[in-house]
Amino acid sequence: MNLRTPALRVGLLPAGIAIALTPAFASAQEQSADQNTTTLDRIEITGSRIRGADVETQQPIITLDRQALEKQGYTSVADVLQNLTSAGSPAISRADALASGEDVGGYYIDIRNLGAQRTLVLMNGKRLGATTSGLQDLSQIPFAAIERIEILKDGASSIYGSDAIAGVVNIITRKRFDGAEASVEYGQYSQGDGDTNQYSLTIGSQGERGGVTLSAEYNKQDPVFAKDRWFSKDGSLGPNSTPSNWSALSQNGSWFGPCGAGGADAWCTLNQGGNPSNVADYHPITSSEYANANQQMMLQTGIERKSVYVNANYDLADSITFNADLLYNERKTDQQIAGYPYQSAAFDTPLSADSAFNPLGEDIDFRRRLWEVPRTTESNLKTLRFAPTVSGFFQMGEHTWDWDVGALWNQNDVTKTGHGDMSLIASQQALGPSFINADGVAQCGSAANPVDLSACRPWNPLLPYGVAGQGSLADKATQDYLFPYFTDTGRTKTTSFTANLSGSLVTLPAGDLGLAVGYEHRKEEGRFVPDAFNQSGQSTGLAATTTEGEYQLNEFYLELNVPVLSDLPFAKELTINVASRYSDYSNFGDTINSKFGFTWRPIDELLVRGTYAEGFRAPTINDLYGGTGSSFESYIDPCGANAPGSVNGNAACNAAGVPLGYVQLGQGLEPCSAYPCATPDQFINGSNPNLLPETSKSKTAGIVWSPRWVEGLDISLDWYNYKIENMIIADSVDRILRDCYVLGDSTRCEGVTRAADGHITQMFYGLANLGQMETEGYDVGIKYRLPEMGIGQFNIDWQTSYVSKYDEAGQNAAGENITIGRVGEPGIFRVRSNVGVNWERGDFAAAYNLRYYSGMKESCITLADGWCDAPDHISNGESDPLRHTGSNTFHDLQVSWKAPWNATIALGANNLFDHRGPLMYSAPNSDFAYYGGFDIGRFIYAKYTQRF
Incomplete structure (x- = not known):
């Protein structure tokens, strides 16, 4: 990959785009040479632009259909996806009441723990609108409108461009729905709080040439307060x-x-x-x-959503179809923290x-x-999305070609009203x-x-x-x-125009040579304006300034699917897939990213697959043009006499005026007794206009086995490896202080200001391409549909993810490059496993799901007097005492009945046995001593669905 190559290097891509833009019109249905014969629709699978089901097995893809979604007691897309075994810690979860900024209140998904901004989210194959930080809010999409969700667990920048490093989530909505369906769901925790109400209606009407489908939904989830849970009511013990x-x-x-x-x-x-x-x-x-x-x-913030989704489609001719998606969504999130x-x-x-x-x-x-x-924040987001597409097909000799030309306009308007900070x-x-x-x-x-x-x-x-x-x-x-009211406002816009062409070039001895080419022009605009009080620093709130910027890009891609062998001994199928994408950005230059995949089926019941992919993530508007922000950081001051690795009294500390024997001061200017220690003063952070894209390489290899002697059994095993370089990370407080006072780099001291007593009163730290990380592991899937028995039909689905490596690069106190192994930290579980058992008999059904999380570890430097079970643990030559906790298992159950009047009644409970996770004093993904991704109680719900 080269970030500064000229456009001429893309070779055949411009020619491919010229073909894509040829005004050949066709319909979405394939017709043979005999115009009186119509075959099945050719579908496009997430991860490939070439239409055809034969491409689906080349990559690790999970599909959740509507039936699977309805068997879970969740009312948002993000909650469903968060229970995937490959999902990482929730980004800005509802347990982060202290979080601030534009992104708070959204629902985000993080595949492989690579960061939510490195998982691309699509709606019907087109991007969701993103915040200035590049996060894509899944709460925009009404649950009632979803037909299925496809999750690609592999890098796909060659197909979709920036952000598709960890994977792609493609949410496919309902189309050509005929009739009406209304649903009501109510639930609450067994503690009597966290009430959830959801009402939805889907109606549709179809004619001979087209139709309209409308889904409307209202969802409200009440907050849960920390004083009402055992692990948070008294603070960390x-x-x-x-x-x-x-x-x-x-x-x-x-x-x-x-x-x-x-x-x-x-x-x-x-x-x-x-x-x-x-x-x-x-x-x-x-x-x-x-x-x-x-x-x-x-403990858990409140959220209220109102959304309307409309899909309209019409066959303009026998070979031309117009399709349009229109979405309007309002989301309100309530936060409250202490005065x-x-x-x-x-x-x-x-x-x-x-x-x-x-x-x-x-x-x-x-x-x-x-x-x-108390300090409260009400975050209101309004989303308006319009995505029209004209698509079709045409015949070229004996081969059928599909084409589409489309556009996307997505606008998010956010208003945040805060109260409780003093003027x-x-x-x-x-x-x-x-x-x-x-x-x-x-x-x-x-x-x-x-x-x-x-x-x-x-x-x-x-x-x-x-x-x-x-x-x-x-x-x-x-x-x-x-106490005045403070108002922050923001707007982000995504505009794109696309053209795609796919079909078969020639028929080879092993099958059709598939080709897809396409072009996309996209523009991202963003602005977030904090209240004037916050910008001036004349309030107790965190200081911040305006974020504003835009960029645009042009992209071309080419994909080939080459059948090499078929119907031969030990080669029932051998297919190679190659894709490459050229991206030219207005702010940093250009980049080419490619992908190679293969599918080999030595015998009918065994498939072997693998991929190698390059990926990238462009810096976001906030990364490049973000205003300054402020926060209260927890850190270790190496000039503190009692701090781990103290250098109190050395030349650098003396030059900064730090008294001999100085002890780091924390909140209330009290001497710190545990480290890291929270600062009593706000530190300032900011953006960097010179950032370059993050780059990645991902590899997968796997097998899928469907033994012919066990009908209905499918077993899959996939290995993956991701390596990301030039990661955009915040230049941390600890890194700056180490460079300044331990390593003696005076240039790193320029942003540090100390008071006469020695404590740090001001500090600035920004973004930089300083990070790198690597993760590796395995996914195992077992699906078995048992033969139907007198007691009913059983289906078993067992999915497990095993993380063998999750390493980040860093430096120790001596400035030496080290590798930080994070497997086992909260959210980065060694093993996550889900077992689902579904039973059906006549009008009755039951769905049981078991969610397993392996044990966790956390640094216990602040609990060293007896709470560490590994007090002598050493990591990279430094003392790193650890505390370990055991594994956790949560059980979910739903039972349902199909009533004679065409209704379905369901009762269920998530965390059926009210399992409690362990106290985690590092407060991972939370503001409390509990992992933010765990259930906080037994949630009981009832759901009624009426079809007309």
């Missing part, structure tokens, strides 16, 4: 059963100074029933008075000596959780001079120069939560003054 993540920034408020009569300086909080104006009524705050933020946080942990020192907003609420008479620093106003402009005034007026009301300003109450409301941060009084945050007028 440490080795001594003490909540390890409770915050010293209490909702009761505290200030630094002398506590009580003649007391020493400490962080002081008000005695119960005490007078907030009397210094003697305060005492040093204790850990029992710390804030448990989980009491206000959502902001306000620190006056961080914003230089002390309680003024002239405040009516100041007990000392001098400026004092304070800390307080803004408990009265720093308002807080500075509310904490400034104030007095008690003649009416006994606290008022900003002074008696000589008062500020009208409509323009300012004094705030008493020392007044504990739940205690009434002047300046209380519980006062509605004070809340309205201090």
Whole structure:
């Protein structure tokens, strides 16, 4: 692959495109030379542009038909796909209530744990619209409109272009539906929360030449709160059963100074029933008075979706068909996290000596959780999609050629409304001079120069939560003054025009030589504008700036399917498939990616297959043109005296002004007792306009065996290997600090700012093509349809994925290149296995599914005093104590009955036995001590479907 090759190197591709654009019109149905004879439709399988079922077996593809989808108790595409054994950890799952930005609220799928942005999602063969980060939201597609889902577990950039590194998910919608179907589903967790309601209607009418199908759907899933689950209600429990993540920034408020009569300086909080104006009524705050933020946080965010999908098709002539998809979707996602942990020192907003609420008479620093106003975000997304296509066929000699010309317009509009972050402009005034007026009301300003109450409301941060009084945050007028509503807006557009031609060039002794050629022009535009407060940094919210950019590209592809041998001893079939795609981007240049595959069938019942594919992922709008963002990072400061690998006192730390013996400071400027440790200050991150595409190579090899002496049995085994280079990753805080202070690279210190006490107050880190990784493993599938018996018909489907390697490249503390093996980490399971058993007898049916996850491991450097079962573990020459947990199995069951009035009634439970996963203190894919991809309780549901 070459990113800077001239267009002339594509060889035969322009000629192929010229053929594709020839105005030859035909219908979607194949006709023989005898025009009175019509044969079956030739279908296009995901992973190949050549129509014909003989291509399907060349690559590892899973197909979920509508019947399989209805046997699961899920109401979204993403939830179904997340249970594939090859699926990785959910990206920005509903368990990530703390997540922020444009992407929050969407449903995404990640194949092979290579990242959701490296799995391409299609709808009827055309791309979904993506966010500026390149994520494709599966919640756009109404469940009721789906006919089947095809999942290609192989790289396919040569066929589909960028992003198809890990695989391709193609969602095929219903067409030519005749009649009506209405469905109602209701479910909730056995704890009595997380209510889910879904209502859908599909109607269609077909005539001799075409028809219309409409699917409408409404879905609402209520949130689940962390306080209502065993693993999250009290926070993470440490080795001594003490909540390890409770915050010293209490909702009761505290200030630094002398506590009580003649007391020493400490962080002081008000005695119960005490007078907030009397210094003697305060005492040093204790850990029992710390804030448990989980009491206000959502464990699982709420979501509401409304969608309408319409498909219209019409045979313009015997050989020409017009088809159009129209989709409108609205999605609303609700998040809630605990009130902001306000620190006056961080914003230089002390309680003024002239405040009516100041007990000392001098400026004092304070800390307080803004408990009265939890932080909430409502994310609204509106999607409008229109995809028209004209397709057909024509005869060229004895061969039939299919063609299509199409377009796509997809627009996503997002509006995010936030509340609960405080205006720093308002807080500075509310904490400034104030007095008690003649009416006994606290008022900003002074008696000589008062500020009208409509323009300012004094705030008493020392007044504990739940205690009434002047300046209380519980006062509605004070809340309205201090807490404005923040609005972020965004829009992304995808526009594409395509032309495809496929057919048979000649008939070889072993069969037809298949050819597909095509062209695509695509334009991606994106803009995300944070609220003006966030852009200015004048609020407690995370600072961010505008992301805006666009790029366009032209692509040509060529695919050949060459039959080499057939009907010979040990060569019932030998077919080779070759594809290549040339992509020319307006922002970085061009690239060619190719793929080679083969199918060999030595005997009728055994098939051997394999592929080798090059792939790439173009940098997204956010990667290239993203604004700056901010976050509170967890990291290890090598200049900290107690930090692992400490270099406190070396030349680089001394030059930065770090005191000898300095201990890294965390939240609340408290000394860190565990590492990595969260920063008390926001760090800034940003984009990089000079990024190049990620590149990949993938290989697969497998067998499919259908023994003739066991009818209905199919066994498959596939090996895969992916290697990705030039991965776009965030230049991490730890990497910068190591380069600066351990390796002595002064150029890496430029973005680091420290306070006089040594702690890092500001830091900038951006994106770079610094990453690389490799994964390898096996997929095993066993499907068996048993002979029909008196007790009914049984079908067994057993799918297993085994990950033998998942390695990322990195550096150790000495700056040496190392390999980080991550197999066994939460989400990167060594083994995932699903066993499905379906039973049918007459009008009754039952579907049972078992989901198995092998054990997990996590770093336990923060739990080293007894909770590590491998405290002496060494990785790449460095201490890496580990904690291991056992395997987990979840059971699902659905029973159904087909009623005489053409209805189906189903009852089911996911996680039937209410299995609990283990505590995971690293909070993987979650904000809590639990893996975000596991069930959080038994979910019970009922579904009624009526057909007309």
